[in-house]
Structures are given as structure tokens and as C-alpha cells.
Amino acid sequence: MRLFLVSQLLLVLISVLALTRAQNTSAPTTLAAIAPTTSPSTTSPSTTSPSTTSPSTTSPSTTSPSITSPSTNSSSTTSPSTTSPSTTSPSITSPSTNSSSTTSPSTTSPSTTAPAIAPIISPSTNYPSTTSPSKNSTSTNSTSTNSTSSNSTSTNSSSTTSPSTTAPAPTIFYPFGSAAGDSEHFDAFVNVAFSTPFVFFGRTYNNTYVNNNGLLTFSQPLPESLPYYIPKNGTEDFIAPLWIDPDYFGIRNYSYQEYTSGSVLTRATQDINRYFPQRGFTASWVFVATWEYVQMWNTSVSNLSSAQPISFQVVLISGGGFSFILMNYGDFAVISSPVEAGYDTINSTDYYQIHYANNGSSTPNLNSTTNVNVPGRWAFLVNSGLAPEIFYPFGLSGDTRNAAVDDGSSSVIPLLSPFLFFGRTYRQIYVNNNGHLTFNQPSYQYVPYSFPANGGPDIIAGLWTDLDNRARGVVSYHQYTNGSVLTRATQDINNHFPNLTFSASWVFVATWDKVAYFPNTNTETSFQVVLISGSSFSFILMNYGDIAVTGLQVEAGYDTVSSTDFFVIPGSKNGNSISNLKNSSNVHVPGRWAFRVDSGRNTSNNNIIGLQMKLSSFSDLTQSGNIESVLQQIKQVLVNYHLPSNIELKLRKLQKIKP
Numbered sequence: 001m002r003l004f005l006v007s008q009l010l011l012v013l014i015s016v017l018a019l020t021r022a023q024n025t026s027a028p029t030t031l032a033a034i035a036p037t038t039s040p041s042t043t044s045p046s047t048t049s050p051s052t053t054s055p056s057t058t059s060p061s062t063t064s065p066s067i068t069s070p071s072t073n074s075s076s077t078t079s080p081s082t083t084s085p086s087t088t089s090p091s092i093t094s095p096s097t098n099s100s101s102t103t104s105p106s107t108t109s110p111s112t113t114a115p116a117i118a119p120i121i122s123p124s125t126n127y128p129s130t131t132s133p134s135k136n137s138t139s140t141n142s143t144s145t146n147s148t149s150s151n152s153t154s155t156n157s158s159s160t161t162s163p164s165t166t167a168p169a170p171t172i173f174y175p176f177g178s179a180a181g182d183s184e185h186f187d188a189f190v191n192v193a194f195s196t197p198f199v200f201f202g203r204t205y206n207n208t209y210v211n212n213n214g215l216l217t218f219s220q221p222l223p224e225s226l227p228y229y230i231p232k233n234g235t236e237d238f239i240a241p242l243w244i245d246p247d248y249f250g251i252r253n254y255s256y257q258e259y260t261s262g263s264v265l266t267r268a269t270q271d272i273n274r275y276f277p278q279r280g281f282t283a284s285w286v287f288v289a290t291w292e293y294v295q296m297w298n299t300s301v302s303n304l305s306s307a308q309p310i311s312f313q314v315v316l317i318s319g320g321g322f323s324f325i326l327m328n329y330g331d332f333a334v335i336s337s338p339v340e341a342g343y344d345t346i347n348s349t350d351y352y353q354i355h356y357a358n359n360g361s362s363t364p365n366l367n368s369t370t371n372v373n374v375p376g377r378w379a380f381l382v383n384s385g386l387a388p389e390i391f392y393p394f395g396l397s398g399d400t401r402n403a404a405v406d407d408g409s410s411s412v413i414p415l416l417s418p419f420l421f422f423g424r425t426y427r428q429i430y431v432n433n434n435g436h437l438t439f440n441q442p443s444y445q446y447v448p449y450s451f452p453a454n455g456g457p458d459i460i461a462g463l464w465t466d467l468d469n470r471a472r473g474v475v476s477y478h479q480y481t482n483g484s485v486l487t488r489a490t491q492d493i494n495n496h497f498p499n500l501t502f503s504a505s506w507v508f509v510a511t512w513d514k515v516a517y518f519p520n521t522n523t524e525t526s527f528q529v530v531l532i533s534g535s536s537f538s539f540i541l542m543n544y545g546d547i548a549v550t551g552l553q554v555e556a557g558y559d560t561v562s563s564t565d566f567f568v569i570p571g572s573k574n575g576n577s578i579s580n581l582k583n584s585s586n587v588h589v590p591g592r593w594a595f596r597v598d599s600g601r602n603t604s605n606n607n608i609i610g611l612q613m614k615l616s617s618f619s620d621l622t623q624s625g626n627i628e629s630v631l632q633q634i635k636q637v638l639v640n641y642h643l644p645s646n647i648e649l650k651l652r653k654l655q656k657i658k659p
Contacts, residue, residue, distance in 0.1 A: 170330045170367065172377045174264060174315050175257075176290035182255035188212050188246075189221040195258060196285040198316055199323045199383045200237055201350045208316075210256050210289050214242040216314060227340030229356055231348030241314040241327045242291070242366070243340040253293075259286040268317045272324050275372045275379045275522070284319035309333060312366070323383035327354070329366035329376045341366065343380070349395045350514060352472050352521075354378060371522040379522060387513075388545045388582070390592050392485060392530050394476055394511035402475040406468050406518060408433045409442035416479050417506035419531055420538045420598045421458055422565045429531075431477045431510045433469055436461040437529060446518070448555035450573070452563030462510070462529040462542050463572070463581075465554040466518045473515030473524070480507040489532045493539055496587040496594040505534040523548035527581075538598035542569070544581040544591045551575055558595070569593055570632040586633065 176182055183190075189211040197204045200218065209221040216239040227243035259265055268283035293310040311330035317323070325343070341354035355366065367376040387394070402410050410431040418425045421439070430442040437460040448464040449456065469475050480486055489504035508531040514524040526545035532538070540558065556572035558565075571577055571584060582591040631649045 170328065170376055172328045172374060173290070173311075173313055173330060174267070174286075174288045174326075174328070176255055176288060176313065178255075180257060182257045182288075182290070184253060184255040185210070186212070186253060188223055190256075191221070192256060192258075192287075194285075194287065195260060196318065198285075198287070198318055199321075200239075201345050201382055203237060203346075205237075208287070210254060212254055212291075213246045214244050214291050214312070215240050216289060216316075227338050227356070230340060230342045230344045230353040231351045232344050233348045234344070235346055237345050239314055239316075239325060239343045240340050242310070242312045242329075244293075244310075244335065245337040246293075254289065254291045256287065256289040259288070260284070264288070268315070269319075271326065271379070272317060272322075276324070276381060279322060281322055281324075282319050283317050285317070287316040289314050310335075318383070321383065322381065325380050325382055327378040329369070332365050332367055343382070347395065349474070350382075352380060354471075371520075381524065387526070388543065388591055390543045390589060391511070391528050391545065392488070392507070392509045392541075392543070394478065394509060394513060394528070395474070396478070399476040399478045399511075402431060402433055402469065402477075404470045405433065406470055407444045407446050407466075408469075409444060410477065412442075413477065413479075415506075415508070416481055417533060419506075419508070419533055420536070421460075422560050422597055423599055424458065424561075426458075429508070431475065433475050433515075434464060434467050435512055435515075435527070436464040437510060437531075447553055451555060451557050451559040451568050452566040453559055454563045456559060456561075456563075458560050460529055460531075460540060460558045461555050462512065462527045463525065463544075463547065463554060463556050463578075465550065465552045465575070467512065467515045467525070468518035468521065469512075469515050471516065471521045474513045475511070475515060476513070477508065477510040480509070481505065485509070489530070490534075492541065492594075493532060493537075496589075497539075497596060500537065502537055503534050504532050507532050517548065517550050517552060520548075520550070523550070533598075536598060537596070540595045540597050542593040542595075544584075544593075547579045547581050549576050549579050554578055556581065558597070565597075567595065567635070568632065 178184060189209050191207060191209055193207045194205070197206050198208075199205075203218075205218040207218070209215075209217045211217060211222055213223070215222050218237050220236070222236065222238060226245055227240065230240075264286050265283045268286045269281060272281045272283065273279070290313040291311065309331040310333050312332075313326075313328040313330075315326040315328065317326065327341070338356075338358050340356045342352045342356075344351040354369070369375070370377050372379045400410070400413075402408060413429050413431065415427050415429060418427050419429070420426075426439040428439065430438045432438060432443045434443070434446050436443065436448075439458055441457075443459075446466040448461065451461075467473075485507050486504045489507045490502060493502045493504065494500065509528065510530075511526075511528045513526050515526070517523045517525065525547050527547065528541075528543040528545075530541040530543065532541065542556070552575055554572060554575050555568070557568040560566060569581065569584070571580055584590070585592050587594045635649050
């Protein structure tokens with residue numbers, strides 16, 4: 001422990017600067033060391049001077065928790081907000097010290113702060129959950145925040161909290177600190193066993209490491225002090241509400257608690273249903289971890305009030321097969337070390353970056369940022385991780401990822417095998433971040449046009465809309481010319497087109513995995529476009545996973561030059577019902593649409609003489625949206641039998657006339 005003692009004739013200032021991380025001295029021990037310097041018998045009511053009741057007594061030089069004589073009572077400049085464990089000790093309480101002459105509302109000045117007790121105070125241990133993550137200590141006797149009822153002149157002036165650190169905690173914070181029953185630590189990390197497993201992007205964890213550098217990790221502690229850029233493509237899942245260098249802070253405290261019943265679960269249920277309203281969620285388990293830092297590494301700081309606080313919190317919530325995390329931000333001081341906020345997974349298959357900066361001074365005030373319209377709060381669904389079974393492999397080491405650029409695209413991708421698309425042969429392709437494939441040039445267009453466009457280029461739209469992979473989601477692609485993927489493609493095509501004897505020789509897989517809509521970065525949309533060719537045949541599979549609803553304009557299907565061939569997937573034009581794509585199909589496989597696209601000409605000798613369809617009710621044909629869906633399904637059946645895809649079906653209404 002580094003101690004700086006400055007003694008004067010009548011008053012003794014004791015300044016205790018920051019503890020090193022290796023030390024974990026408890027507050028009671030330090031108070032015991034200070035208490036003997038004051039004797040109850042040395043204090044007398046007659047020694048209290050009324051003249052000391054002036055606001056001018058809020059002077060840093062006159063504040064000290066140390067030796068007090070009858071003539072020195074006027075130095076206790078404790079403010080109304082200076083409740084601290086150091087100010088209370090049953091053994092040194094004297095009625096004779098009840099004089100409030102040294103108390104003034106204006107004494108909550110940073111100048112009254114004595115850093116002597118600061119390094120060993122548990123910042124949040126004497127506050128209810130709604131109070132600031134700073135800076136009250138564990139004293140059980142300091143039940144009042146008003147210094148007029150101080151216990152002793154020797155402890156009355158130990159106001160270790162600046163005005164900025166005594167403000168109530170943000171209302172978005174979940175309960176924390178000793179008052180909430182938290183376990184509190186100053187160690188580098190602590191391993192916490194879960195009573196309920198937590199699923200994080202497909203991996204189930206029974207414990208977490210709470211690290212003092214603002215990280216939750218699962219497989220091992222992560223003691224690195226400096227954060228790295230997300231996505232890391234590393235070997236560790238982690239959650240970083242605020243990953244910073246703990247050595248930058250003289251006072252570091254973190255606390256945690258697990259809940260399986262009570263009001264915290266009720267609150268979590270309400271929060272999640274507010275941010276993710278379509279899931280009917282009920283929380284059954286909550287884990288809350290809170291970090292509180294005070295920037296006091298510079299030994300020239302002699303007053304804790306000049307050291308700005310940082311407070312933040314992460315809340316893990318699970319129930320009914322869902323997992324969520326909330327990140328809550330309170331006080332946020334400007335710092336000069338690197339910072340990172342977000343989460344990352346093994347190989348960065350799933351990640352989200354709230355902010356990263358090599359120099360924390362450029363970090364925004366995170367308590368004013370949000371993705372759920374609640375300043376200071378970020379919310380994420382994190383249980384997903386297993387892609388739908390219909391998806392072809394993606395996220396592997398051989399995949400190529402698009403840059404995280406809004407409205408961006410891949411560079412030109414040379415095809416390992418030519419792809420025949422309605423009579424035109426292509427040897428290159430572009431994977432565009434906004435959900436579509438083009439052949440001749442990239443497309444940065446984020447507002448789709450309707451098919452048929454009657455003049456646009458050849459285009460394949462898995463889900464063309466305004467997507468944004470900068471903060472959430474991955475856009476990737478992979479080509480195959482051998483192996484199990486070709487075997488799977490061969491089986492799929494022969495199942496979906498049984499009249500053909502097909503063998504795949506080339507497969508191209510483009511995946512949009514958990515990509516967000518712009519600007520709603522808390523949304524997730526996953527889909528895939530698979531190009532398959534062999535011999536003279538070409539096919540497209542469109543696979544749909546979870547699709548978030550949106551008010552944006554959307555388009556799914558394909559279109560050709562002059563729209564000689566086109567198809568719109570039924571229901572894909574309505575963003576409010578777009579999530580139903582994972583349940584729709586034209587090949588009896590929910591979430592999958594399959595098309596033969598090598599030629600628009602009818603090469604079949606089969607003659608279609610009839611078509612049988614089953615309607616659930618007559619109302620299926622009374623609504624315009626349902627009529628369009630039925631017509632599109634009929635058209636696809638005809639196209640599967642090799643009729644040109646540019647055929648048009650029209651519904652003619654007949655009115656029965658009574659005789």
C-alpha cells in the first residue's frame with residue numbers, strides 16, 4: 001500500500017492513495033488503525049464553536065478523520081452526502097460530538113474529500129440498488145446521509161465521496177452492492193458457478209469468470225489488461241460491457257449476484273418483453289455483475305473528488321430456451337487507455353461491437369447510447385448459435401467474409417465453374433451486403449425495386465433490403481468443387497426435382513448470418529443463397545432462418561434482364577410478415593425455396609393437363625394477399641415442370657347470376 005502522510009500542528013491529513021491489485025485490505029481493519037487516534041473523552045460539547053458553522057468551512061485543508069481535540073471540532077466539514085463506513089465506529093461515538101456547527105449543505109465540495117479511506121471502501125456496499133455504484137462504504141452505523149448527526153469529530157470529516165460519485169445510480173441499473181446482497185471483490189478475477197446453465201450462441205456454460213478489467217469469460221479468466229478489436233476471430237467467448245486497463249484505476253471494485261426468484265426476475269421479464277415483444281418471454285434466472293472504478297492512478301491526485309468514476313453493469317437473463325444480455329452504463333469518465341465494449345465468440349461467428357477506441361478519450365459517453373431506446377442500455381439476444389438444419393455449412397475457416405461496411409459488397413469473385421442463369425453464362429459474381437447477388441457489377445442499392453423490373457440486370461435476391469453488418473452479423477461466402485457439400489447438393493436437388501438425374505459438380509454458398517437492419521441494430525436476420533450446377537443444369541436454393549420483422553421495403557426472389565424470367569417469393573414484399581419465410585416453401589421443406597434457373601425455355605415433353613391444390617378454406621381466395629400467394633405457388637409448380645418462368649397467371653372473377 002502506498003501511503004502519503006502530511007502532518008500539521010493541529011490537524012493531520014491522512015491520504016491513502018490507490019491500493020495495488022494484489023492487496024485486498026478490508027475497511028474494518030483500516031478503520032481500527034485510525035480509530036485509536038481519537039478518544040471519546042477528548043470531545044466536549046463546550047468545545048464546539050458556533051462560529052464554525054459557516055459554509056466557508058468546506059476547505060480541503062481542514063478535513064481530516066484523524067486526531068481531534070476539543071479545539072479542533074470546527075474542521076469537520078462533512079457534507080450531507082458523505083455517508084461512509086469510515087465515518088462510523090461504535091467504539092468512538094460520543095454524544096458530545098453531536099454539534100452540527102461544522103455541517104453545511106455547501107460542504108459537499110470535492111475539496112472536503114479525504115482519500116485516506118478510499119482505496120479500501122467498497123463503493124456500493126451501503127446503498128440500495130437504486131443508488132450510485134459509487135462510493136459509500138460498508139459501515140453499518142452511517143444510516144443517515146446528513147453529517148449533522150456525526151458520531152465523532154475524528155470520523156466526521158472522512159467524506160471520501162465527491163458530488164459526482166454520490167449521485168443515485170441510473171434507474172436502468174439492476175440491484176447491486178452489499179445492500180442487494182452482492183459478493184464484492186477487488187481480486188483480478190473470481191470464478192462463479194451458475195445454478196442454471198447459460199447458453200451463449202450455441203455453447204452451454206455452467207460458470208463464468210468475472211474479471212476486474214470489465215470482462216465476463218467462460219472457459220478461463222482473461223487477465224489481459226488491454227482490449228483487442230472485435231471481431232478477434234479468437235478461441236474464447238466473452239462479454240465485454242467495458243473492457244479497459246484496470247491498472248489505470250486506483251480503486252477497482254466489482255460485485256455480482258445470481259437470482260432465481262423474486263422481483264429481479266419480474267423486472268427482467270418485463271424488460272425483455274419490452275425489447276423483444278414477440279417472444280412471450282419469462283425469466284427464470286438472472287445474473288448481475290457490476291463494476292465500479294475510480295480513476296486515481298496518478299499519485300499527484302490528493303483528493304478523490306478530482307478522480308472521475310466509471311460504473312457499468314452486465315445482466316445475463318435466461319428462460320424458456322432464450323438467453324439475453326443487458327449492458328447498463330452509468331458514470332463514464334474520460335480516460336486515455338484503450339477501451340472496448342461489445343461481445344465476441346469463438347472464431348467470431350457471432351459478435352457485436354458497441355465501441356472500440358485506442359484512446360478512451362474518444363469514447364462517447366456510453367450512458368447516452370442505446371439500441372433499445374433506453375439511454376445507457378444495450379440489449380441482445382444471445383441464445384442462438386445453431387443454424388437451421390436446412391442451412392449449408394458456413395462460418396468455417398475457409399469462408400471469405402465481406403467487410404463490415406454499410407451498403408457494401410464483396411470484391412469480384414471469380415467462379416471456379418461457370419454458372420448458367422437463364423441462358424446467360426457467368427464466370428464471376430458479387431455478394432452484396434444488402435442481401436442480393438449480382439453478376440456484372442456490385443450493387444450498393446439499399447432500397448430494392450419490385451420484380452419484375454423490366455430492364456434491370458440479372459439479380460438473385462435472398463432478402464434484398466437495407467441491411468447493416470457493421471455492428472452485428474456476418475456476410476460470407478464459400479465455393480466447393482468436391483466433398484460432402486456436393487454430395488448434399490446432389491441429394492437435395494434430386495429430392496426437389498425428382499424427374500431429373502442430377503449430380504452436382506460445383507456449389508457456391510452465400511450466407512447472411514444474424515445481420516441487422518439499418519438502423520435497428522438490435523435486430524437479427526439470417527438467410528442463405530446456394531448456387532448449384534452440374535452438367536447443363538443450374539439451381540438456386542434460398543434458405544431462411546430467423547427473419548426479423550421490419551418496416552423497410554423488402555424483396556425476395558430473382559429477376560433477369562428485361563424480366564424475361566422472374567419470381568417473387570410469396571409474402572416477401574411485406575416486411576411485417578417477412579418472418580414467415582422460415583415456415584414457407586415450394587418444396588415441402590419449411591424455410592427453403594428451390595428453383596431451376598439454367599434456362600427459361602420449356603425443354604420438357606411433359607404436358608400439364610391439370611393441377612390439384614388444397615385450400616384450407618374458401619377465404620384463401622378472398623384476400624388479395626392470399627390470391628397473390630396462391631398464384632405464385634401455382635406458377636412455381638408450372639416452372640418446376642419446365643414451363644417458362646415468365647408466364648403470367650391472372651385470376652378472373654366470375655359472378656354467379658341467379659336465374
